[in-house]
Every structure is written in structure tokens, then in C-alpha cells.
Amino acid sequence: xxxxxxxxxxxxxxxxxxxxxxxxxxxxxxxxxxxxxxxxxxxxxxxxxxxxxxxxxxxxxxxxxxxxxxxxxxxxxxxxxxxxxxxxxxxxxxxxxxxxxxxxxxxxxxxxxxxxxxxxxxxxxxxxxxxxxxxxxxxxxxxxxxxxxxxxxxxxxxxxxxxxxxxxxxxxxxxxxxxxxxxxxxxxxxxxxxxxxxxxxxxxxxxxxxxxxxxxxxxxxxxxxxxxxxxxxxxxxxxxxxxxxxxxxxxxxxxxxxxxxxxxxxxxxxxxxxxxxxxxxxxxxxxxxxxxxxxxxxxxxxxxxxxxxxxxxxxxxxxxxxxxxxxxxxxxxxxxxxxxxxxxxxx
Amino acid sequence: xxxxxxxxxxxxxxxxxxxxxxxxxxxxxxxxxxxxxxxxxxxxxxxxxxxxxxxxxxxxxxxxxxxxxxxxxxxxxxxxxxxxxxxxxxxxxxxxxxxxxxxxxxxxxxxxxxxxxxxxxxxxxxxxxxxxxxxxxxxxxxxxxxxxxxxxxxxxxxxxxxxxxxxxxxxxxxxxxxxxxxxxxxxxxxxxxxxxxxxxxxxxxxxxxxxxxxx
Numbered sequence: 001x002x003x004x005x006x007x008x009x010x011x012x013x014x015x016x017x018x019x020x021x022x023x024x025x026x027x028x029x030x031x032x033x034x035x036x037x038x039x040x041x042x043x044x045x046x047x048x049x050x051x052x053x054x055x056x057x058x059x060x061x062x063x064x065x066x067x068x069x070x071x072x073x074x075x076x077x078x079x080x081x082x083x084x085x086x087x088x089x090x091x092x093x094x095x096x097x098x099x100x101x102x103x104x105x106x107x108x109x110x111x112x113x114x115x116x117x118x119x120x121x122x123x124x125x126x127x128x129x130x131x132x133x134x135x136x137x138x139x140x141x142x143x144x145x146x147x148x149x150x151x152x153x154x155x156x157x158x159x160x161x162x163x164x165x166x167x168x169x170x171x172x173x174x175x176x177x178x179x180x181x182x183x184x185x186x187x188x189x190x191x192x193x194x195x196x197x198x199x200x201x202x203x204x205x206x207x208x209x210x211x212x213x214x215x216x217x218x219x220x221x222x223x224x225x226x227x228x229x230x231x232x233x234x235x236x237x238x239x240x241x242x243x244x245x246x247x248x249x250x251x252x253x254x255x256x257x258x259x260x261x262x263x264x265x266x267x268x269x270x271x272x273x274x275x276x277x278x279x280x281x282x283x284x285x286x287x288x289x290x291x292x293x294x295x296x297x298x299x300x301x302x303x304x305x306x307x308x309x310x311x312x313x314x315x316x317x318x319x320x321x322x323x324x325x326x327x328x329x330x331x332x333x334x335x336x337x338x339x340x341x342x343x344x345x346x347x
Numbered sequence: 348x349x350x351x352x353x354x355x356x357x358x359x360x361x362x363x364x365x366x367x368x369x370x371x372x373x374x375x376x377x378x379x380x381x382x383x384x385x386x387x388x389x390x391x392x393x394x395x396x397x398x399x400x401x402x403x404x405x406x407x408x409x410x411x412x413x414x415x416x417x418x419x420x421x422x423x424x425x426x427x428x429x430x431x432x433x434x435x436x437x438x439x440x441x442x443x444x445x446x447x448x449x450x451x452x453x454x455x456x457x458x459x460x461x462x463x464x465x466x467x468x469x470x471x472x473x474x475x476x477x478x479x480x481x482x483x484x485x486x487x488x489x490x491x492x493x494x495x496x497x498x499x500x501x502x503x504x505x506x507x508x509x510x511x512x513x514x515x516x517x518x519x520x521x522x523x524x525x526x527x528x529x530x531x532x533x534x535x536x537x538x539x540x541x542x543x544x545x546x547x548x549x550x551x552x553x554x555x556x557x558x559x560x561x562x
Contacts, residue, residue, distance in 0.1 A: 087447070089500070090500065093449040096451070149452075154455055157406060158407070158410055161407065162363070162411070214405060214407075214452065215405050215406065216404065219405065289499055290499060293502075294534060323499075325498065325502075326500070327499070327502065
């Protein structure tokens with residue numbers, strides 16, 4: 001039975017440096033490769049959040065173990081040879097390979113079962129299921145253009161104009177890698193959204209389109225939509241995470257078959273996006289982490305009220321303030337949560 | 348008569364393959380290289396910047412335009428060097444993404460635009476510590492240091508880098524320009540004490556010229 005919401009949910013997500021600098025928690029290599037360390041860290045995070053923000057509903061004083069699977073956004077880049085940089089206070093980062101065209105043409109689909117670090121993640125899933133009876137989460141699939149940029153570097157954007165056939169070849173390869181990873185992980189976890197966003201129904205296949213904000217609607221139509229549509233035709237329910245303003249491409253996102261979830265960054269015209277996508281598409285609106293860090297509680301509250309005002313219909317609408325870094329005032333976090341509670345009632 | 352409008356249009360549209368031929372045709376008809384650069388090619392890049400600011404074009408279109416501009420400059424460089432002139436000599440910029448941040452596309456775009464507008468740019472890469480900026484500025488006798496930061500986690504490193512430059516012998520000799528999605532004018536100018544805040548690559552070029560008295 002689907003729970004009926006009474007209020008628009010507002011998610012809060014702190015960046016690793018917030019945890020590291022405030023509490024000394026580390027999100028380096030061990031966090032991703034040692035599942036027991038990760039489960040314990042998650043429990044600590046829930047307790048610390050409750051101590052600090054319990055009065056506004058964050059965290060838990062006695063959390064149940066959360067047998068989480070995650071690998072940041074770097075699984076496919078790692079499998080395809082990118083150097084991965086782990087830091088205690090940051091998300092893992094894949095260094096672009098900046099491959100030449102011929103090197104790109106020689107790329108082979110990764111060995112999901114046998115190659116680092118996917119082999120380790122499969123072992124983690126078995127371990128966590130044996131110990132806790134279940135796993136939570138999944139593996140972020142990086143996204144088609146995001147992955148192509150990690151392999152080819154910025155030259156991909158030149159290729160769009162000077163060698164579109166090559167670009168399509170690389171994007172098609174990346175889309176196949178995304179599909180293969182989903183097909184390998186989803187049956188084991190039952191989710192495809194958690195490692196991208198906590199705001200989607202976990203059963204949704206959410207593709208992260210972080211770099212699509214760098215291209216025009218026309219470019220997305222030619223080099224993005226065919227691959228998102230191809231994936232959506234094979235993975236349902238399907239959702240998209242979009243960093244930054246969704247305005248230039250939202251009309252094309254509406255053409256993705258069976259789109260059920262859209263996450264749009266700050267700067268978007270949320271009302272327009274909702275109108276174009278239709279009320280059946282669940283929508284998550286993001287509040288700027290820069291505003292959360294540098295703004296006043298009054299400015300944060302105003303941004304949340306504005307996001308709510310643009311969100312109708314509210315029944316499948318949510319807001320989140322992801323990526324909050326060290327130095328973000330606690331009052332701003334409370335202001336966001338309290339404002340959503342006071343003004344986000346679903347009538 | 349050489350078709351300057353076609354040259355401008357080829358740069359604006361990023362038709363890299365056409366630009367060298369159009370430049371050569373203009374030279375064959377006696378055009379002055381410096382006039383070609385300052386009177387037509389840089390004007391074309393200004394139009395590219397205007398379209399980017401108005402969101403008529405995006406990152407790929409900026410990149411192909413800058414590459415087209417550079418293809419034209421390659422034709423002109425030997426002639427200017429023969430004449431004892433630099434192709435473009437607005438100054439030297441050292442540019443990098445601050446420590447703790449590995450993002451590169453925004454920084455690379457600023458570099459392309461600066462180079463296409465006449466600056467020599469030394470790309471320090473990503474994850475650059477404060478001392479790296481100071482040392483590079485000293486080594487390359489830069490007039491301008493550019494700091495890029497996409498994440499708010501970079502704020503303390505932006506501040507530390509600006510402070511390191513101002514505490515070195517470079518203080519007063521180099522201007523400091525900061526930009527990136529995480530930064531705000533108040534933080535950059537008031538809290539860090541940098542000389543300029545650029546919200547995007549086009550503004551970075553404009554501010555670089557203003558800060559160096561070239562605008």
C-alpha cells in the first residue's frame with residue numbers, strides 16, 4: 001500500500017567534508033571497499049544527525065544497521081580504466097582518460113563479474129546479505145554523456161560537431177555499459193536510484209545527467225535523447241537526475257518514453273518543467289548548496305517557499321538540499337526543514 | 348575582395364576547417380595580420396561570448412569557436428613573428444582548479460576563451476595547492492592568476508590561495524580572478540580579497556582585460 005503524504009518531503013544531504021571536518025568520519029577508500037566499516041559509519045551518521053538535528057526530524061538515536069551498497073559515481077569509469085581518487089572528505093572522483101579516437105574505438109565492455117572494483121562489490125552484496133539479510137542501495141551508473149566525457153575528455157564536445165559519427169559510436173558504447181551495469185546489479189538489490197538520489201522511488205532506474213546542463217537542447221536532442229530513450233525502453237520505471245537548470249532540455253526530456261521521475265537543479269523553472277513533463281512525473285527540486293552555505297535563514301526559507309509555490313501538483317513533488325558542505329549554518333538546515341513543514345502541506 | 352564577414356561567421360560557428368583558408372585569402376589580398384586579429388577575429392569571439400551569456404549557445408559551441416579562432420591564429424603567427432610581433436600579447440595568466448577540487452571543464456573553457464582573446468595561459472590543472480599558484484605565477488611572471496572552484500568545499504582553499512599570493516612578493520604585481528559555480532561575489536571580493544569575480548568564461552575574459560587595464 002502506498003503511503004499517502006501529508007507534506008512535501010524535504011531531503012537533506014551533507015557532503016563528505018561536512019562529516020569529516022565536523023566529526024572526523026572518513027569517506028576514503030575504506031568506506032567504499034569495506035562494507036562493515038560503511039555500515040558502522042552510516043549508523044554513526046544517523047546518531048550524529050539525531051544529536052544535532054533531531055528536533056527537526058533528522059537522524060535516529062538508535063539506528064538499525066543500514067547494509068548500504070554504493071560506489072559513488074565512479075564504478076563504470078573505474079572499470080574502464082580511469083584513475084579513481086579517494087579522499088576522506090570528498091566523493092570519489094574519476095580522472096578523465098582523455099583517450100584518442102582510436103583508443104576509444106578499441107574500448108571493450110568491462111568484465112563486470114571479474115574486474116576491480118565490481119568484483120569486490122558483488123562480494124560485498126553477498127557478505128551484507130548473509131550478515132543483515134538484505135542490502136540497501138545500488139551502484140550509480142554514471143550516465144551516458146558523463147561516462148563518455150570521462151573517457152574522451154572535453155574533446156567529446158568537439159566531436160559533436162566535427163565527427164558526430166564517432167561521438168555516436170562512443171555514446172552508444174557508454175549506453176550499453178550503463179545498461180549492462182543496471183542489469184547486473186538491479187536483480188540483486190531491487191533498486192536503481194539510491195546511489196544517485198534518495199528522493200526517487202528506489203525501484204526507479206535513475207540515470208545521472210550531470211553534464212547535460214553544458215549542452216543545448218538541440219545538442220541533447222541529437223546526442224543525448226537517443227540514448228536516454230534507448231535506456232528507458234529497456235529499464236522501467238525510468239528517471240533522470242539533471243544538475244543545474246533543466247530549462248533548455250526539459251522539452252526533450254518529455255520525449256523520454258515512460259519517464260516517471262525528474263530531478264532538476266537550482267535555477268530551473270520548476271513550474272514550467274512540471275507543466276511540460278506532466279503531473280504523472282514525480283519531481284524533485286533542488287535548493288542551491290551555495291545558498292545553503294552563504295545565505296541567511298530567511299533567504300533559505302524564501303527559496304523553499306518559492307520551490308513549493310512552483311511545485312504543484314504537490315502529491316509527487318519533493319525538495320532537497322543536497323551537497324551541504326562544512327560551514328553550512330545549522331540554522332539554514334533548520335530553516336529549510338521547518339519551512340517545508342509549515343508551507344508544504346498537501347491539500 | 349577578402350570576405351571578412353565569412354571569416355567572422357566561420358569563427359562564430361566554429362567551422363575550424365574553413366578559417367585558415369579565409370585568413371590566407373585575406374592575407375593574399377594584402378590584409379594586415381594585426382588588423383585581421385583585432386578588427387575581425389577578436390570581434391567574432393566577442394560575439395561568441397555574447398551568445399553564450401544569453402544562453403543562445405553552450406559549452407560545445409564555445410569550444411569549437413575557440414578552436415576555429417586558434418586555427419586562424421596559427422596561420423598568422425609565423426608572419427607576426429617574422430615582423431617581430433607577438434600574435435597576441437595581452438599578458439600571461441596562470442590558471443588552475445583549487446586544491447580539493449578535480450573538476451576541469453569550466454576551467455578549461457575559461458582557458459580556451461582567454462587564449463582565443465589574446466592571453467598566454469599556463470594551465471596548472473586541477474587540485475592545485477596555494478603554493479602551486481604562487482610558484483607558477485612567479486616562474487611565468489604572470490600578470491593574472493585565475494582560480495576555479497566548482498564545489499563549496501573549495502572555499503577555504505580559494506581563500507588560502509588568495510592569501511598566499513597576497514603574502515608573497517607578488518602582492519600588488521598580479522591580479523587575482525576567481526570563478527566557478529561554488530563562488531559568490533561577496534565571498535570572493537569581500538572575504539577573500541580577490542580582485543575579480545567571474546560568473547562564467549565570458550566574464551572572465553572581460554574582467555581579465557579590465558583588471559589589466561586593457562579594456
